[in-house]
Amino acid sequence: MKTVLIIAGSDPGAGAGLQQDLKTATLLGAYGLTVVTALTVQNSLGVQAVHPVAPEVVAAQLDAALADFPVDAVKIGMLGSAAIVRAVAGRLKTAPPVPLVLDPVLAAGGDGFPLLDEEGVAALKEELFPLTFLLTPNAPEAARLTGLKIETPDHLEDAARRLQAQGPQWVLAKGGHLPGEPVDVLTDGKNSYRLPGTRLKAPHNHGSGCLVATACAAGLAQSLSLPEAVNQARRLAAQALRWGLPLGRGKGPVNPYAPFARDLSRYEALKALSLAARRLQEEDISPLVPEVMTNLGYAAAYAEGPQDVAAFPGRLVKTPQGLVIPAPPAFGASRHIAALILAALEVRPELRAAMNIRYFQGIEELAPLLHLQGVSMDGDWISKAGSPCRAAAWTSQAQDLPWDLLYDSGGFGREPMIYILGVNPMAVAEKALALKNALHAAGKEII
Incomplete structure (x- = not known):
């Protein structure tokens, strides 16, 4: 040495x-x-x-x-x-x-x-x-x-x-x-x-x-x-x-330490994504998968760009047999989910994981019962910002916003969506499963 x-x-x-x-x-x-x-x-x-x-x-x-x-x-x-x-x-x-x-x-x-x-x-x-x-x-x-x-x-x-x-x-x-x-x-x-x-x-x-x-x-x-x-x-x-x-x-x-911590966290990020995706698959989250399919992403520590955010190539796919994971997670696999997470990190550095699910009626009333807080983002504002998280990050009250759920009611060429954020993939997965189970128990219909 x-x-x-x-x-x-x-x-x-x-x-x-x-x-x-x-x-x-x-x-x-x-x-x-x-x-x-x-x-x-x-x-x-x-x-x-x-x-x-x-x-x-x-x-x-x-x-x-x-x-x-x-x-x-x-x-x-x-x-x-x-x-x-x-x-x-x-x-x-x-x-x-x-x-x-x-x-x-x-x-x-x-x-x-x-x-x-x-x-x-x-x-x-x-x-x-x-x-x-x-x-x-x-x-x-x-x-x-x-x-x-x-x-x-x-x-x-x-x-x-x-x-x-x-x-x-x-x-x-x-x-x-x-x-x-x-x-x-x-x-x-x-x-x-x-x-x-x-x-x-x-x-x-x-x-x-x-x-x-x-x-x-x-x-x-x-x-x-x-x-x-x-x-x-x-x-x-x-x-x-x-x-x-x-x-x-x-x-x-x-x-x-920052660049070294980033490198060290990459393997753990991939492992955490795989575990969370298997949990979603076992509990069959497919009823909440949107037409554009869903993805689950996780940023390495000190992420600086899409190359530092891992997600699933090909997304998580809904089939008649349930949720399918076409490929293991990889860094740089999804620019969309990466943009979402990177925008959230600008304001809340602990929120390193996110996924998208279908928007359903009654989410605003159901989420508080699960101790989840959400905020609706104006569709035009989202289009201008490029992502719901960036739109939220641009608001003057960004630090005080509830960041469990972001609601996007959709727009021209954009499917209505709910974005779930959390500190890690399993935390996000558990929020998604809680919504699915509560939705089923309440007899709510997904639009």
Whole structure:
């Protein structure tokens, strides 16, 4: 297993610093070794204090790690003082050369709490820049390190080139702080590459810089090329930002687990769908199957598109002999049910499963008797939105809507339908069966 030597401060909230670095390295398949440079007192509301570790203790930690463990890459984050910068540089100069990724942490991202003074910045440039394979400043850090005003991608590229000329082999200047769509700049001094991104609504972004630098180091430790390592880091950062965790009362941490949790949940999603479909088949839900047939879908954790929603190819089919399941569930099998679930997830992330059944008269009176709540969506509004769930999600009261059942009375070219939502396929199936049994007991007629 390849290793990354992580030299950084400690964050009690584990959103940044050593804790985020360890999570990121581990998720990407690297083993993290750690050297603590400072103990920060912080939470999601900001940094309250910083207690640097004595430089000689930092050096002793480095000596212990380097004397015993193989090191395939180094990631440096917060150092905290010029003395610690010099202690770290002094030890690394005599160590076997490996790719070194330097994240120049100068201030806390949330509240701007200073983490390195001007003497420390000067030492960083003099002592560590010449040892650095990849420097990963954000726009404010690049501005402070160069003295330039950075407001555009052109400014960012100019700053990146100037920083590269001071020693680092490569510079990845991150443009997320600039207005407009984010653009990062990667340069080796000879060639510069602009890497476009997508502006995300990401209020919980604590630790994103640590994640990017460590992901790059983990990739380099595992023999990825520099562009490959950077691309891997940027992909992970985008996912971690999109699914940031609302922990604490302020700015929560990024979530590097999201793409891995999605992958891990895919098998369980298929298994859950198969079990629920068999239950529907055994109890014969076919009286509630509409003319367009029915489908049952389930989204993987942190689903982002139809490719992350599983359903049944060919749908669940009504026959004279009962319900038939033509094929096992598969991801990407139904764009319609996927659109329904993805729209619901925008407002209610726990509602990952859905199915459609025939609309029947009296549903509005019957459902409350089963402790199911439903809401009728206007047909024209549904047509405009593209799905009942999206129509519901577009309403200003979406968070407060009852989401057990959505009623679609139909329209031109659209069969009347009931959409059942739930936290998992079996929960949806049980709601459908409860409706079927209650309908039978009440002698209701399906239109």
